[in-house]
Amino acid sequence: MTVLPTHVGVLGGGRMGAGIAHAFLLAGSRVTIVERDRQAADAAAARVRADVERSIVRDRERGSDGAQTADAVAALTVATDASVFADCPLVVEAVPEDRALKTASLERAESAMPPDGILASNTSSISIDDLAVGLRRPRQFLGLHFFNPVPASLLVEIVAGAETDPDVVARAREWVTALGKTPVVVRDAPGFASSxxxxxxxxxxxxxxxxxxxxxxxxxxxxxxxxxxxxxxxxxxxxxxxxxxxxxxxxxxxxxxxxxxxxxxxxxxxxxxxxxxxxxxxxxxxxxx
Missing domain, CATH: 1.10.1040.10 (N-(1-d-carboxylethyl)-l-norvaline Dehydrogenase; domain 2)
Structure with missing residues (x-):
């Protein structure tokens, strides 16, 4: 049985970041969202908690007591300092689709992560190889392209860069499957397959x-x-x-x-x-x- 990361970091708490956090929370992971300031972090927390609360209602309508979903609310934290990623086996960057912003955000996340952690970008179009240029550990970097709305979507596009370790791709496939989604692996190319x-x-x-x-x-x-x-x-x-x-x-x-x-x-x-x-x-x- 595949075990999801116990602690997942999400850099960026907008619609996509909140959706990614939601999906991992419902699957049993602890999730920390890092935002640019306290106001944005609090807004991200409210966004995720509202989505999870709606999941509780749906669970109850389907005959579940919603306990597992309710536990997910307590497993969410937010912060403004990337140092909280120090024990995260996986960090997913989900900031807006701007090359300079993503590059800076990825470097910030990598500097805070454990040496064996896997760093992923949720980019939908920017080259993984281009984003990897400023990273110290490009072998542990890949694309995890989630789709909106994340909790309901069945697809995650895994984008392997030229330097991405095949074992990292294999672990990503296992994690995506454990989320109840279907992984599709593509090589780094403009727009990948889906976009x-x-x-x-x-x-x-x-x-x-x-x-x-x-x-x-x-x-x-x-x-x-x-x-x-x-x-x-x-x-x-x-x-x-x-x-x-x-x-x-x-x-x-x-x-x-x-x-x-x-x-x-x-x-x-x-x-x-x-x-x-x-x-x-x-x-x-x-x-x-």
Missing amino acids: RLGVLLGLEAIRMVEEGVAEPADIDAAMVLGYRHPLGPLRTTDLVGLDVRLGIAVELHARLGERFAPPEMLRRMVAEGRLGRKSGRGFYEWSDE
């Missing part, structure tokens, strides 16, 4: 809206009903965040060429603050969700 395909579909759907081909709901219905996608590309874009999609598109445009050029509509919507579910409005209205 490269998913973003390309999403960008084309945005261009279709921009050109007046069809309304967002009709484009999404075509993919859901015609191709059996669980969600259409525009609703998915709203869930991921238009700003996140734009950042990935910019990265892939620079690496892979014009087919990933961000549509002007996407840039305009981000500039207007229409970021999807997290802002209440994107291609859909989310005020009631």
Whole structure:
């Protein structure tokens, strides 16, 4: 039986970081989230605890007493100093998709971790090899790309860099499986597998809206009903965040060429603050969700 790390560090407590913490908490790990300041740390704790409380309600509705889920609340701590990662066998970086920010955050986490700890980035598009350049132990570094919403998603994309130790990849596969998710291993390449395909579909759907081909709901219905996608590309874009999609598109445009050029509509919507579910409005209205 695979045993998850007893203590998992998560650097960054936004939507993705909170989701990653939630998943490990429910699986039985102790989790510490490190944020940039006390206000952000407290907000991350509130976000995770609210999500876990909702899990308790769902458990009870399904006939469970929710005790295991309730215990997860007590296993969460937050901090502002990365020194709390000193006994973490695994630390997952989940800061926004900005190369300089991720590089600095990863170096900060690695300096605090035990020598045999595994460091992972939740990046959805930035090269693992590029992020590894400033690390002292690149063999113990890889990508763990979780999907939103993390607790419900069944997939984790494991990205192996050129220097990543195969034993580290094997351990990551075991941990992902123990979380109840399916690991998919890919080599380091622009956009990996999931972002490269998913973003390309999403960008084309945005261009279709921009050109007046069809309304967002009709484009999404075509993919859901015609191709059996669980969600259409525009609703998915709203869930991921238009700003996140734009950042990935910019990265892939620079690496892979014009087919990933961000549509002007996407840039305009981000500039207007229409970021999807997290802002209440994107291609859909989310005020009631």
